[in-house]
Amino acid sequence: MMSNLKQLAQTLGLSITTVSRALDGYSDVAVVTRERVRAAAHAINYRPNSAARSLRRRKAETVAVTLPMEPGRFGPPVFLNMLAACSQRLAEEGLDLMLLPTAGRAAEMETYRRLVDGGRADAIIVVRTRLEDERVAFLKERAIPFVTHGRTARAHEHAFIDGDGEAGFREATRLLASLGHRRIAHISAPQDLTFAHLRRIGWHAGLAHENLPEALECAARPTEIGGYEATRWLLQQPSRPTGLLCATDSIAIGALSALKECGLVAGRDVAVIGHDNLPSAAFTDPPLSTMEIAAPDVGCQLAEMLIARLGGRDPRDLQTILPVRQVPRATHGRPN
Amino acid sequence: MMSNLKQLAQTLGLSITTVSRALDGYSDVAVVTRERVRAAAHAINYRPNSAARSLRRRKAETVAVTLPMEPGRFGPPVFLNMLAACSQRLAEEGLDLMLLPTAGRAAEMETYRRLVDGGRADAIIVVRTRLEDERVAFLKERAIPFVTHGRTARAHEHAFIDGDGEAGFREATRLLASLGHRRIAHISAPQDLTFAHLRRIGWHAGLAHENLPEALECAARPTEIGGYEATRWLLQQPSRPTGLLCATDSIAIGALSALKECGLVAGRDVAVIGHDNLPSAAFTDPPLSTMEIAAPDVGCQLAEMLIARLGGRDPRDLQTILPVRQVPRATHGRPN
DNA sequence: TTGACTTTCCAAAACGTTTCGGATGCACTG
DNA sequence: CAGTGCATCCGAAACGTTTTGGAAAGTCAA
Structure with missing residues (x-):
């Protein structure tokens, strides 16, 4: 069933070499031959055996x-x-x-x-x-x-x-600060992941830039459940944050759910910002503020x-x- | 850098054949030889060239x-x-x-x-x-x-x-019927996709089984936006449905968003059921009723x-x- | 007609592995 | 000591492709 150069060459009365070169478009095979070969190859649905090709190449x-x-x-x-x-x-x-x-x-x-x-x-x-x-x-x-x-x-x-997640989180922090937030918490993803590390750095830098005090931080798995649990925890802390910067949208979606459960409305009682702009982020309630790579x-x-x-x-x-x-x-x- | 059997054989003073068979655990190579070969192979991080292997095999x-x-x-x-x-x-x-x-x-x-x-x-x-x-x-x-x-x-x-999406949608339809719903609409995914076809059949069968009249149906792309638009349309129809059977959770998430926008609350004013049980389905507002493959x-x-x-x-x-x-x-x- | 050049083709080697069909040496039997 | 059997090893072919280094035939100029 799987055809190869030898068969092709035999039916065409040509050598394997010529068939191979014809298919690869080398100039040392006559135009008419090349077309004949190509037609035949097309007719039997020839595809070069990838193992053989990559072995040789x-x-x-x-x-x-x-x-x-x-x-x-x-x-x-x-x-x-x-x-x-x-x-x-x-x-x-x-x-x-x-x-x-x-x-x-x-x-x-x-x-x-x-x-x-x-x-x-x-x-x-x-x-x-x-x-x-x-x-x-x-x-x-x-x-x-x-x-x-x-x-x-x-x-x-x-x-x-x-x-540039660092810049993104710095800006987001400053945005919240400019809106009047002073306790901006961060729900971070595992810090061995570079993106999580950088976003946390950005949040920190934003706080520093706005002369805000060290704020609450909570580590979470980058899932909805992680975000949910982290938010529950944050809301129980003495100085409850008014802003939540979430390392990912998945986390943010979990956070929205936790807020609602506590009778808080996101965007009024607590600000929430995520990252990634997942397709579903536009359809949360309220629609999630987030960020994304601009390219x-x-x-x-x-x-x-x-x-x-x-x-x-x-x-x-x-x-x-x-x-x-x-x-x-x-x-x-x-x-x- | 990429080592092969020949090198391995040379350094061991054995033939390629023997090295190959030793690594594959054939019984016609002495135990001591086999171990020696394996140790050497391990030492130089030998991995068989996959092109050569699959060409031959x-x-x-x-x-x-x-x-x-x-x-x-x-x-x-x-x-x-x-x-x-x-x-x-x-x-x-x-x-x-x-x-x-x-x-x-x-x-x-x-x-x-x-x-x-x-x-x-x-x-x-x-x-x-x-x-x-x-x-x-x-x-x-x-x-x-x-x-x-x-x-x-x-x-x-x-x-x-x-x-068995058909059974799933049949049951879901009957569930809604048993709760008192009489206008159960279906937001369907493109019907050339088998799963979409079967879920629609199931919905139909459920309606028939409960002696409910033909109800509204709206075709949508299987995305949040698709679900959103379909729901907007359905809500404008003369006999507005009270139940929404969505071909997928993505569609259902869009539907939830549309309902909210119209001041309706899902689960009270309109019932919504999806399919797939996406991770985020547990975190919508209200949490989405859905179904999933039991295995x-x-x-x-x-x-x-x-x-x-x-x-x-x-x-x-x-x-x-x-x-x-x-x-x-x-x-x-x-x-x- | 000869030589140089061009065009078109091809035989054979190589890629790294697996596997077939022995080959070699040794122990044991009778 | 010949014969048998076993344990261990190996040479060579094969998988299907690409590529090297020509070969053969034709063209053209001198």
């Missing part, structure tokens, strides 16, 4: 990304859209993007080894980056091209693309960086921090 | 699934969790699960061809199945093992796993079916319809 023509299945960074919708855009751009260069779900860090590292040492991928996208990231260390040691989505502690040494084409830019890295470009030329845009809706009013 | 040891990027079926969180579980089970059999994002049906079909005719995948998972599905037709013609997630019009001929291990079952298919089992023995469980929360009260 010594490259997989594939970019891989592992999908750690714990919650975090943005929720999949946004995230997958980014990867879809990335994949489209990569396809133009003849590169496949393949996603590999992994459960747990150990399994993820083993996948990395199979990918890299087994020659399954020519380049890698690292997502859900941590400040100290063993995957980045591994890839640097193996000297395989990669781009991280999110920075690391040693981001100056590798290619990355990231949103419409992160995935495409990510692809460009990968292509550049594969072309040998210096990773230090490939470091993009994208501005973050506030998406004000109804949950960030002045304190009453 | 004539199989890719890979199961593929394309991810169509339009919205639909369940939102990614649930969906990816299922695939992650599937991938874990497949890994136990030495199979990789790879996800390939695709944009548009044409691109998806081209990906299928590269996967199948190019020998990149030994089996395929079809998601977001349609009643008449060109992908299923293609795979059947090529006689490559596959399992669909969701049925097709010709489901009796192939392996599938699916939730905790759909992904794992899916993997088992793939393994069985790869083992040559008849697809007609591999057809699972999983029960759907109602998840009642606060949006399905009696009409006032």
Whole structure:
């Protein structure tokens, strides 16, 4: 069923070499022959065997990304859209993007080894980056091209693309302060995740800039439940916050639910701001004030960086921090 | 950097054959040799080149699934969790699960061809199945093992796993009827998608069973916006429905938002029921009544079916319809 | 007619693995 | 000592492609 060059060559009365070169459009095969070959290949639905091709070419023509299945960074919708855009751009260069779900860090590292040492991928996208990231260390040691989505502690040494969550949270904090809030709490995601770390830094900087005192902070898993529980806790504290800066929209959605349960209305009694602008964020009650990366084409830019890295470009030329845009809706009013 | 059997054999003073067989645990290599080989392989982090291996073995040891990027079926969180579980089970059999994002049906079909005719995948998972599905037709013609997630019009001929959305919607309709609702509308997803078709059938059957008249129906994209717009429209109709059966939770979330905007409270003025039990469904206001597939291990079952298919089992023995469980929360009260 | 050049094609090697069909040496049997 | 059987190893072919280094035939100028 699966046809190959040999069959094709036999039916055409040509050599394997010529057929191969015809399909690849080399100039040393006659135009008429090339067209004849192409027609035949099309007729039998020939597709080159990818194992044989990448064995010979010594490259997989594939970019891989592992999908750690714990919650975090943005929720999949946004995230997958980014990867879809990335994949489209990569396809133009003849590169496949393949996603590999992994459960747990150990399994993820083993996948990395199979990918890299087994020659399954020519380049890698690292997502859900941590400040100290063993995957980045591994890839640097193996000297395989990669781009991280999110920075690391040693981001100056590798290619990355990231949103400026720090600035976003600084601005959001200052926005709340300018509205009169003085107790602006932060519900943070696990601090080993770089994005969570930076957003917390931004919140801190905003407080300092506005000469506000140290405010409450609560660590949470980046899920609705995490946000719900953190908010319940914050509301029980002696100096209850009037503003809630949530590391992610998922957290914020949980926070909204907790507020309602306590008879508080978001945007009037307590201000809430999230990050990511999830599709459902516009449909919460009240609609969630949030922020998002301003670029419409992160995935495409990510692809460009990968292509550049594969072309040998210096990773230090490939470091993009994208501005973050506030998406004000109804949950960030002045304190009453 | 990338080490291979030849190097390994040279440093060990053995033949490539023996090294290969030692690593694969054949019994015709001495125990002491085998251990020596394994130690050396471990030391240099040897991983077999996957292209060479699958070229020789004539199989890719890979199961593929394309991810169509339009919205639909369940939102990614649930969906990816299922695939992650599937991938874990497949890994136990030495199979990789790879996800390939695709944009548009044409691109998806081209990906299928590269996967199948190019020998990149030994089996395929079809998601977001349609009643008449060109992908299923293609795979059947090529006689490559596959399992669909969701049925097709010709489901009796192939392996599938699916939730019993029809029964779920029938029950939900009868539940609302038993609470006193008489005008139960349905917000449907595009009817070429099997799941949408079946849920609509279930709603219809429920109405018939309760001797309720034909009720309003509105087609929507399976997104929050779709649900929002459909609900706005339904509320403007002369005989406004008191119950809203939404094809998906995303739709239901949009519906909740529209109801609120019209000053109606869900669960009191209008009953709303969704499907999928998204993580955020527990955190809407009021918490969304919905339903979900009762099995905790759909992904794992899916993997088992793939393994069985790869083992040559008849697809007609591999057809699972999983029960759907109602998840009642606060949006399905009696009409006032 | 000869030589140089161009056009068009091809044989064979190589990529790294698995596997078939022995080969070698040794112990044991009769 | 010949014969048998076993334990351990290995050479070589094969998987399907790309690519190197020509070969063959035709064209053209001198």
